[in-house]
Amino acid sequence: MEILENREEWKARFEEWWANYQRTGTPDWKAYPLPRNSTAPSGPGVDLSQSRLLFISSAGGYLRDEQPPFDAAHPLGDYSLRLFPVDTPLERLAFSHDHYDHAAVEQDPQVLVPLRHLEAMVDEGIIGALAPTVVGFMGYLPDVTRLVDELIPAVLEAVRAETPDAVLLVPA
Amino acid sequence: MNGYATTLTSWNAGRTRVTMPPRATFTRLNRGATLGRPGDAAQQRRVLKATLDLLALDAPQKPVYLDETAD
Numbered sequence: 001m002e003i004l005e006n007r008e009e010w011k012a013r014f015e016e017w018w019a020n021y022q023r024t025g026t027p028d029w030k031a032y033p034l035p036r037n038s039t040a041p042s043g044p045g046v047d048l049s050q051s052r053l054l055f056i057s058s059a060g061g062y063l064r065d066e067q068p069p070f071d072a073a074h075p076l077g078d079y080s081l082r083l084f085p086v087d088t089p090l091e092r093l094a095f096s097h098d099h100y101d102h103a104a105v106e107q108d109p110q111v112l113v114p115l116r117h118l119e120a121m122v123d124e125g126i127i128g129a130l131a132p133t134v135v136g137f138m139g140y141l142p143d144v145t146r147l148v149d150e151l152i153p154a155v156l157e158a159v160r161a162e163t164p165d166a167v168l169l170v171p172a
Numbered sequence: 173m174n175g176y177a178t179t180l181t182s183w184n185a186g187r188t189r190v191t192m193p194p195r196a197t198f199t200r201l202n203r204g205a206t207l208g209r210p211g212d213a214a215q216q217r218r219v220l221k222a223t224l225d226l227l228a229l230d231a232p233q234k235p236v237y238l239d240e241t242a243d
Binding site for chain 2: 114168
């Protein structure tokens with residue numbers, strides 16, 4: 001199935017939006033073409049208590065002292081990944097994403113990156129195991145064709161390497 | 173994400189629903205605090221647990237609306 005249905009129609013509307021953005025210097029979000037699909041992916045459920053869960057975050061998190069931040073100010077976003085260990089101490093995370101207020105996540109990173117909650121759920125037997133790596137990106141990605149062509153293949157490669165049974169996404 | 177059971181939670185039902193996620197919970201929490209109020213571990217755990225519980229079900233599932241707010 002297609003990740004983005006009616007891709008060419010969407011791309012044409014996006015190019016109009018982007019041209020207007022470049023002309024005016026301001027994004028007109030009322031005119032932005034939200035991606036819309038008609039079909040949801042199908043697949044079997046899993047017994048989470050016997051499964052390996054991988055966590056994906058689009059909060060723009062990265063390792064403060066070891067990784068470069070995302071290009072949060074770019075008008076078309078940043079389609080790269082940051083991978084970090086699921087047992088990362090929360091104080092080692094920083095967030096580069098200009099499209100949400102960081103007050104909550106700076107006070108309590110688990111509002112977006114619930115690493116300690118997930119570990120507790122493993123200890124309680126709710127989750128079988130956690131994949132060792134968190135897959136992270138910055139969720140401001142207005143060009144959905146670039147998301148499909150660049151980001152998703154990279155995410156899938158990172159996911160396959162972790163051999164999970166299930167995946168949790170928490171957007172910002 | 174073909175071949176993997178996936179689930180998500182979002183505070184933005186309107187924008188997320190139209191992308192047809194296979195499993196999702198929707199809340200009335202705030203942008204930037206998707207799982208709950210800062211410091212409110214119990215709320216964060218409730219949202220997380222409800223979202224993870226969907227993994228037991230075959231996809232696609234209708235989205236589940238949680239009575240979780242930022243107030």
